[in-house]
Amino acid sequence: MPDAAPDTNGAAGGAAESVRTPWSEFWRKFRRQHVALAAGGFVLILVVLAILAPYIAPFDAENYFDYDTLNSPPSARHWFGVDPLGRDIFSRLLMGARISLTAGFVSVAVGAVAGTLLGLVAGYYEGWWDRAIMRLCDVLFAFPGILLAIAIVAILGSGMANVIIAVSIFSIPTFARLVRGNTLSLKHMTYVESARSIGASDWTIVARHVFPGTISAVVVYFSMRIGTSIITAASLSFLGMGAQPPTPEWGAMLNEARSEMMTAPHVALFPAIAIFLTVLAFNLLGDGLRDALDPKIEQR
Amino acid sequence: MLQYIAKRLLGLVPTLLLVGILVFLLVHLLPGDPARLAAGPDATPETVQLVRKDLGLDLPLPQQFVRFVGGALTGDFGRSIRTKRPVATEIGERFAPTFWLTVWAMAWSVTVGMGIGILSAVWRNRWPDRLGMTLAVSGISFPAFALGMVLMQAFAVQLNWLPTVGADSWRHYVLPSLTLGAAVAAIMARFTRSSFVDILQEDFIRTARAKGLSEPVVVAKHGLRNALIPVVTMMGLQFGFLLGGSIVVEVVFNWPGMGRLLVDAVDMRDYPVIQALVLLFSLEFILINLVVDVLYGLINPTIRYR
Numbered sequence: 001m002p003d004a005a006p007d008t009n010g011a012a013g014g015a016a017e018s019v020r021t022p023w024s025e026f027w028r029k030f031r032r033q034h035v036a037l038a039a040g041g042f043v044l045i046l047v048v049l050a051i052l053a054p055y056i057a058p059f060d061a062e063n064y065f066d067y068d069t070l071n072s073p074p075s076a077r078h079w080f081g082v083d084p085l086g087r088d089i090f091s092r093l094l095m096g097a098r099i100s101l102t103a104g105f106v107s108v109a110v111g112a113v114a115g116t117l118l119g120l121v122a123g124y125y126e127g128w129w130d131r132a133i134m135r136l137c138d139v140l141f142a143f144p145g146i147l148l149a150i151a152i153v154a155i156l157g158s159g160m161a162n163v164i165i166a167v168s169i170f171s172i173p174t175f176a177r178l179v180r181g182n183t184l185s186l187k188h189m190t191y192v193e194s195a196r197s198i199g200a201s202d203w204t205i206v207a208r209h210v211f212p213g214t215i216s217a218v219v220v221y222f223s224m225r226i227g228t229s230i231i232t233a234a235s236l237s238f239l240g241m242g243a244q245p246p247t248p249e250w251g252a253m254l255n256e257a258r259s260e261m262m263t264a265p266h267v268a269l270f271p272a273i274a275i276f277l278t279v280l281a282f283n284l285l286g287d288g289l290r291d292a293l294d295p296k297i298e299q300r
Numbered sequence: 301m302l303q304y305i306a307k308r309l310l311g312l313v314p315t316l317l318l319v320g321i322l323v324f325l326l327v328h329l330l331p332g333d334p335a336r337l338a339a340g341p342d343a344t345p346e347t348v349q350l351v352r353k354d355l356g357l358d359l360p361l362p363q364q365f366v367r368f369v370g371g372a373l374t375g376d377f378g379r380s381i382r383t384k385r386p387v388a389t390e391i392g393e394r395f396a397p398t399f400w401l402t403v404w405a406m407a408w409s410v411t412v413g414m415g416i417g418i419l420s421a422v423w424r425n426r427w428p429d430r431l432g433m434t435l436a437v438s439g440i441s442f443p444a445f446a447l448g449m450v451l452m453q454a455f456a457v458q459l460n461w462l463p464t465v466g467a468d469s470w471r472h473y474v475l476p477s478l479t480l481g482a483a484v485a486a487i488m489a490r491f492t493r494s495s496f497v498d499i500l501q502e503d504f505i506r507t508a509r510a511k512g513l514s515e516p517v518v519v520a521k522h523g524l525r526n527a528l529i530p531v532v533t534m535m536g537l538q539f540g541f542l543l544g545g546s547i548v549v550e551v552v553f554n555w556p557g558m559g560r561l562l563v564d565a566v567d568m569r570d571y572p573v574i575q576a577l578v579l580l581f582s583l584e585f586i587l588i589n590l591v592v593d594v595l596y597g598l599i600n601p602t603i604r605y606r
Contacts, residue, residue: 135314135315135318138315138318139315139318139319139322141540142315142319142582142585142586143319143578143581143582143585144539144540144541144542144543144544144581144582144584144585145540145541145542145543145544145545146544146545146547146548147543147544147547147578147581147582150547150562150563150566151326151574151578153566154326154330154566154569154574155326155329155330227440227441231443234443234445235443235444235445235548238443238445238548238551239547239548239551239563240563240567241566251443251445254445254446254449255445257449258449258552261449261452261453261457262457265453268446268449268453271446272443272446272449272450275442275443275446276438276441276442276443276446279440279441279442279443280437280438280441283437283440283441284437287437
């Protein structure tokens with residue numbers, strides 16, 4: 001959304017309401033994406049639930065044990081049933097939402113900020129900076145998928161904080177490449193050249209004229225990436241490298257449920273659904289944002 | 301073409317070197333003293349000292365690195381701390397199950413994913429498209445370990461059609477490769493669709509239709525080849541996803557492959573095994589991307605002359 005965009009439709013009516021800002025333009029298109037709106041609403045509800053979790057969870061997620069109803073299926077008292085140790089699965093899922101949402105959001109935010117900075121520097125200065133940063137990205141990309149995160153956790157030791165660090169590093173190169181590509185094409189735009197010709201400093205050009213142009217791509221990717229990061233963090237916990245029992249992390253809960261699959265499949269079912277719906281919501285939201293922000297889509 | 305391949309190969313050298321340095325440094329970044337880890341918990345300081353000398357950990361870092369690279373080139377990664385067997389033997393036994401698992405997963409997911417993507421693009425915004433894209437967005441949202449557990453519960457435990465764990469016959473491969481490929485099939489479907497939709501708007505497609513070619517010929521001959529160019533690149537990237545994903549899937553299905561070996565090694569801090577596996581996984585990924593680059597050059601002649 002370059003800020004040079006607002007095209008006043010003054011000739012048509014001259015009314016102030018016809019001024020189109022990038023924001024209103026985005027909202028006009030995004031409003032029509034009903035699926036994405038619903039997904040956004042779902043994410044909002046999840047965030048509220050996660051924040052309020054300690055106050056609304058009916059039972060203590062880690063220290064409440066109902067020994068009379070071990071492995072019992074969903075009931076009025078325990079909405080999502082009880083796990084093999086007698087803990088309330090609904091309460092554990094609520095508390096787990098805090099962990100998964102935090103892990104997803106924080107790791108992508110760190111990755112996006114670091115990656116955007118690196119991408120801006122590489123794309124704007126090119127030359128030596130560009131070669132060094134892109135080489136670094138190549139090396140990070142050479143470790144396929146979750147392997148990089150596993151190697152980092154192997155060095156730092158297991159635990160949720162280290163998982164977040166690992167997933168952040170894992171997100172940096174993709175953002176760096178994305179922003180570098182955008183920066184390379186933006187910096188040859190006429191409005192950037194004119195800014196340079198009136199003597200604007202590099203910092204002003206990057207911060208005021210190049211960076212705004214990369215935001216829409218970063219926002220779309222941010223939302224898509226949260227889904228991936230939640231899955232990656234849950235996978236690491238599932239492998240026993242992230243959150244440790246009795247922490248109610250969704251991946252760790254699934255791992256604990258594995259041994260009880262025969263007798264109590266509902267113990268695995270609810271955390272699986274929770275991860276699926278959360279990631280689905282972020283992905284659908286990302287799809288909607290992309291359709292609303294990508295100028296190419298409208299022509300179709 | 302040969303020149304193009306040679307150029308690509310040369311371009312890999314710096315990346316390989318940096319990956320090698322990182323993997324080598326892994327041991328020194330790990331918390332704790334590797335010599336003490338190797339010697340065992342009740343070793344005397346003298347034994348630890350001997351082990352340190354034996355492993356070459358008393359040498360200056362650059363010298364250690366040369367030894368490490370020399371060993372890696374000849375397939376010598378030292379001995380596993382856990383089993384005391386040579387790391388190369390450990391990995392040798394585990395390589396084939398992981399390799400075939402990823403190959404089968406790739407084969408079905410690319411075929412099905414591209415098929416769904418093409419059908420969705422041709423019937424854009426009608427029910428085959430809606431169905432295909434709903435499946436695809438669900439596919440990228442369902443974590444592999446959960447899918448594996450669901451499939452195992454349904455087809456192995458409840459219906460008893462397929463075996464649960466092990467890797468002895470083709471029937472053992474069905475559920476793990478389905479689990480591993482699901483997300484890739486979904487990504488390929490979404491990507492192929494968008495690539496195809498772009499191509500179908502092109503002028504040369506309109507020309508092909510205008511000169512009276514039948515729709516299947518337009519799609520298969522004029523559309524497919526052009527749409528494949530970005531899709532092939534995506535395929536290479538997805539192979540990395542598969543290699544990484546195999547680590548998780550192997551744990552779910554108790555698969556005797558490199559992924560489970562890696563998880564066990566991280567658990568036991570068996571650093572020679574971790575080192576060798578991380579290096580091998582990355583090397584495999586880098587080589588696959590090289591193959592993809594070459595394929596890319598074959599499909600798209602213009603890229604060879606850059």
